[in-house]
Amino acid sequence: MSAAGALLEVDRLTVHHGQLRALTEVSLAVRPGEVHGIIGANGAGKSTLLRTIAGLHKATSGRVVLDGADVTHAPPERRLEAGIALVPEGRRLFPSLTVEENLLVGRHRARSGPFDLAAVYSLFGWMAGRRRQRAAQLSGGEQQAVAIGRALVANPRVLLLDELSLGLAPIVVQRIYELLPKLLASGVTILLVEQDVSQAMRAASRIQCLLEGRTTLEGRPGELSREQVERAYFGSEVSGSGADAPAGGLTGPAAAVGAARAARGEPGEGGPPR
Amino acid sequence: MTWLNAIVQGILTGGFYALFAVGLSILFGVMGVINLAHGDLAVIAAYVALAMIPVTHLPAVLAFVVVVPMFAVGGYILQRTLLQASLDRDPFTTLLVTFGLSVVIENVLLEVFTSNTQSLNIGSLLFDTLNLTPQIPVSYFSLVMLAVAVGVLGALQLFLSRTGTGRMIRAVADDREAAQLVGANYRHIFGIAAAIALATVSIAGIAYGILSGFTPTAGTANLLFAFEAVVIGGIGSLWGTLVGGIVLGIAQEIGAQINPAYQVLAGHLVFLAVLALRPRGLFGLRAAT
Amino acid sequence: MTALAPPKVPDLAPAPAPEVRRSSYPSAWLAGGSLGAVVLLALMPEIISQGGLVVLLNFFILLTMATMWNLLAGYAGMVSIGQQAFVGLGGYSVVVLAVNGLNPLASIPLAAVIPALVALPISYLVFRLRGGYFAIATWVVADTAELVISSVTALGGGTGHPVPGLGSLSPRTFGDVTYWLSLGVAVLALAVTYGLLRSRLGLVLAAVRDDEVGARSAGARVMQARRIVFVVAALGCGAAGALLAVSQLQVQPGSIFSVQWAAEMIFVTMIGGMGTIEGPILGTVLFFVLQQNLASQGAWYLVILGSVAVVVAIWAPKGIWGFVSSRLKFQLFPVGYLLGGRGSTGRRR
Ligand SMILES: Nc1ncnc2c1ncn2[C@@H]1O[C@H](COP(=O)(O)OP(=O)(O)OP(=O)(O)O)[C@@H](O)[C@H]1O
Ligand SMILES: [Mg+2]
Numbered sequence A: 001m002s003a004a005g006a007l008l009e010v011d012r013l014t015v016h017h018g019q020l021r022a023l024t025e026v027s028l029a030v031r032p033g034e035v036h037g038i039i040g041a042n043g044a045g046k047s048t049l050l051r052t053i054a055g056l057h058k059a060t061s062g063r064v065v066l067d068g069a070d071v072t073h074a075p076p077e078r079r080l081e082a083g084i085a086l087v088p089e090g091r092r093l094f095p096s097l098t099v100e101e102n103l104l105v106g107r108h109r110a111r112s113g114p115f116d117l118a119a120v121y122s123l124f125g126w127m128a129g130r131r132r133q134r135a136a137q138l139s140g141g142e143q144q145a146v147a148i149g150r151a152l153v154a155n156p157r158v159l160l161l162d163e164l165s166l167g168l169a170p171i172v173v174q175r176i177y178e179l180l181p182k183l184l185a186s187g188v189t190i191l192l193v194e195q196d197v198s199q200a201m202r203a204a205s206r207i208q209c210l211l212e213g214r215t216t217l218e219g220r221p222g223e224l225s226r227e228q229v230e231r232a233y234f235g236s237e238v239s240g241s242g243a244d245a246p247a248g249g250l251t252g253p254a255a256a257v258g259a260a261r262a263a264r265g266e267p268g269e270g271g272p273p274r
Numbered sequence B: 001m002t003w004l005n006a007i008v009q010g011i012l013t014g015g016f017y018a019l020f021a022v023g024l025s026i027l028f029g030v031m032g033v034i035n036l037a038h039g040d041l042a043v044i045a046a047y048v049a050l051a052m053i054p055v056t057h058l059p060a061v062l063a064f065v066v067v068v069p070m071f072a073v074g075g076y077i078l079q080r081t082l083l084q085a086s087l088d089r090d091p092f093t094t095l096l097v098t099f100g101l102s103v104v105i106e107n108v109l110l111e112v113f114t115s116n117t118q119s120l121n122i123g124s125l126l127f128d129t130l131n132l133t134p135q136i137p138v139s140y141f142s143l144v145m146l147a148v149a150v151g152v153l154g155a156l157q158l159f160l161s162r163t164g165t166g167r168m169i170r171a172v173a174d175d176r177e178a179a180q181l182v183g184a185n186y187r188h189i190f191g192i193a194a195a196i197a198l199a200t201v202s203i204a205g206i207a208y209g210i211l212s213g214f215t216p217t218a219g220t221a222n223l224l225f226a227f228e229a230v231v232i233g234g235i236g237s238l239w240g241t242l243v244g245g246i247v248l249g250i251a252q253e254i255g256a257q258i259n260p261a262y263q264v265l266a267g268h269l270v271f272l273a274v275l276a277l278r279p280r281g282l283f284g285l286r287a288a289t
Numbered sequence C: 001m002t003a004l005a006p007p008k009v010p011d012l013a014p015a016p017a018p019e020v021r022r023s024s025y026p027s028a029w030l031a032g033g034s035l036g037a038v039v040l041l042a043l044m045p046e047i048i049s050q051g052g053l054v055v056l057l058n059f060f061i062l063l064t065m066a067t068m069w070n071l072l073a074g075y076a077g078m079v080s081i082g083q084q085a086f087v088g089l090g091g092y093s094v095v096v097l098a099v100n101g102l103n104p105l106a107s108i109p110l111a112a113v114i115p116a117l118v119a120l121p122i123s124y125l126v127f128r129l130r131g132g133y134f135a136i137a138t139w140v141v142a143d144t145a146e147l148v149i150s151s152v153t154a155l156g157g158g159t160g161h162p163v164p165g166l167g168s169l170s171p172r173t174f175g176d177v178t179y180w181l182s183l184g185v186a187v188l189a190l191a192v193t194y195g196l197l198r199s200r201l202g203l204v205l206a207a208v209r210d211d212e213v214g215a216r217s218a219g220a221r222v223m224q225a226r227r228i229v230f231v232v233a234a235l236g237c238g239a240a241g242a243l244l245a246v247s248q249l250q251v252q253p254g255s256i257f258s259v260q261w262a263a264e265m266i267f268v269t270m271i272g273g274m275g276t277i278e279g280p281i282l283g284t285v286l287f288f289v290l291q292q293n294l295a296s297q298g299a300w301y302l303v304i305l306g307s308v309a310v311v312v313a314i315w316a317p318k319g320i321w322g323f324v325s326s327r328l329k330f331q332l333f334p335v336g337y338l339l340g341g342r343g344s345t346g347r348r349r
Helices: A046-054 A076-082 A099-106 A117-123 A140-152 A170-177 A180-185 A197-203 A226-234 A253-264 B002-031 B038-056 B060-089 B091-113 B140-162 B164-174 B176-181 B186-211 B218-233 B238-258 B260-277 C027-042 C050-075 C084-099 C108-126 C131-150 C171-198 C200-210 C212-216 C219-248 C259-272 C278-297 C300-315 C319-328
Strands: A008-017 A020-030 A035-040 A061-066 A084-087 A158-162 A189-193 A206-211 A214-219 B129-133 B136-139
Touching: A008 A046, A020 A035, A020 A046, A020 A061, A020 A189, A020 A206, A020 A214, A035 A046, A035 A197, A035 A226, A046 A076, A046 A084, A046 A158, A046 A189, A076 A084, A076 B176, A084 A140, A099 A117, A099 A140, A099 B164, A117 A140, A140 A158, A140 A170, A170 A197, A180 A189, A197 A226, A206 A226, A214 A226, B002 B038, B002 B136, B002 B140, B002 B164, B002 B186, B002 B218, B002 B238, B038 B060, B038 B091, B038 B186, B038 B218, B060 B091, B060 B186, B060 C300, B091 B218, B091 C131, B091 C259, B091 C300, B129 B140, B136 B140, B140 B164, B140 B186, B140 B238, B164 B176, B164 B186, B176 B186, B186 B218, B218 B238, B218 B260, B218 C131, B238 B260, B260 C108, B260 C131, C027 C171, C050 C171, C050 C200, C050 C219, C050 C259, C050 C278, C084 C108, C084 C131, C084 C219, C084 C259, C108 C131, C108 C219, C131 C259, C171 C200, C171 C219, C200 C219, C259 C278, C259 C300, C259 C319, C278 C300, C278 C319
Parallel strands: A035 A189, A035 A206, A084 A158, A158 A189
Antiparallel strands: A008 A020, A008 A061, A206 A214, B129 B136
């Protein structure tokens, strides 16, 4: 892969959780102003990839490079200062802090840039009025918005988004994804992880598919066929075998997960365990 | 009237227990570990003050000015070295390490200062009393200590809610990993929490040294009282700790009224009763896990 | 479908049957070796002096306590700092039974059961707290027990009480019999621990130790396993306390309820190696070597012991035995379940 002009570059990254190898030589390059989408089934290693880029896991081997600077061994706070911010899977707000306090801690090591609390409040109209409420009292969609705001106020150059859609109603997901163009316009580059394949295909300018910790496919959404994506997502045997491929194609998270289940032979399909 | 006196004295003692307890509570809240050497650190503070007075010729009251900052720095260092090393293994190890520390401290103090009872002399300040009624004498020093306890709790509350560092301490307590994502160096934050814990416990330790005689092994009792105050008040609640301390103090004074030998026992029994009937304590936010 | 891996389950889930094994070597080896050692120890009164027997007796008392604490903390993950409650109650039970006419030596089993009976209701209280809070709560319980016993004037209050009914034996016989009793108690403690850990209960405990979250969902069974361990540990510590009372001919609340017992059993186990049967044995041996050499130095032996325990906890958490056995790839008493080849003695949290 040519890394010329890449803002964020990941080079043959291998990561272990204890004995388990979660990522095997995964590489990627995100150019400025791009939305790079990672898709993959449960346990494919998507979160591990983002968390390693953000500095929460140590890489076994490989490199993480931001704008030419190697940050592979930097602690998370240094990476934040360098311009990498992660919106973690499951939001992870500080439940006992208020909305405003959550945003304020996000300013702790903020770079200078367009986003401050006021900018976030204007991005999400409802937020200012409820800034004294505890984060624990918000709905899932509201929490997701605060989590994005908390990462934005640090003014990252690359924003890592891990499964924004998790547990949210489609209409809420849609509204959150409508933000992305605004973020891009303000100069933020985005690397996102999404299980909802069709959502990722719509939002991303490049798609990369992980399967069991390896890259199985990469390309522009428009140039990839449905069969190609399915094969990369579920493993090469699916479309050839008799396993029910998702009838309606890749239309939503439910379909994708359901298909993943079917492809893996769970629950209780009489396939051999190995 | 003696009962009323018991209650008044209990309230005064309670503030003092809260001062012991608040550091224990903070360390648990932020790091999820219990420092079993907490009481012994207080006793060290008393001995440091004792050893300092003949050298510096300062009045004992001024020991606070010297010892408290010393303990804050010491707390930060202790956290960043020994305690963090044990935390990097697991909280289980920290528990054992602090127990080891506790036994080591007590026995070193025994060897250095012998088991003789010592006390910090502040002269007449300790004995001057405000007589609410002739039967209820209130020592000015106890009153001041109660005010100090309330002041420390209030200052802590302000610090935690109004300052950036305070907010970050709460954020780390809520979710250490998410705090790293917003740029917290959690080890540094742990160090600050330990500095606060040791500063407060050194205030309590010196006050204890002034109010009553102390021996090298007094730390255990102090730890148990602090712990009881925290659990009675409710784990995780700053002001609950004060109420817990007061409940404990009153229980002990009433026990002592019945029979001086029952003072500590009465406190233990109230603690066990709270554990049986209201395991979250009076103002508990969460169970002790 | 052949290329598809099965869904990844956390490798800590109860392992599938074929992969569970214990380290294998001839168990006759173990049985023979242990039997030989016990027979040799039983013959000691013929070999060494009465003074030497007393040292060995105290060795077995501490070994019993350490083995019990190891069961609690090393296997069931419960750090108790209040086992001296049961030591003291065991000692005082001997006194109470002897005052009522029972032979103190014969009453030791009953005297051990009484603390175990007390431990059962106490477990319902202290099990409401976890981790560090559990630890201090057990300490409060021990302090409470001491205060209650010292306030009973019939038992001598704070000054204690002699153990009556021991005058009829010759010193020689008394020394031999108490020695054999202490040997028997220690052997029983080790055997019961070994048996418990090889039973279903051991499997439950192994699951808790390796995966707290997973085990919590198994709720009631885990709670029950912990309760059994807590009661058994009280039984063992009660027996140790009863032996202490008999061998010292008296009890005194300040010493038999002393937190020093907790300190010794904890340090010895940590240094020897928590979560192995061999660890406490090795640790107790080291303790007695150290104590014999530092006897004149007052409390310094506890300072040294505590410092070593701290260092071991942080930098060598498997203790000396863990170090030795990882070098030799050898275990005397294999109670751990080896899951998919992972080491069985590791404590994970
Ligand atoms: N902290 C951890 N400790 C041990 N194993 C882990 C840890 N985090 C993830 N894993 C394992 O690593 C593999 C990849 O997990 P990861 O969370 O990266 O997957 P994912 O693609 O994000 O899945 P999902 O879509 O369910 O979020 C999984 O097998 C998972 O069980
Ligand atoms: Mg994920």
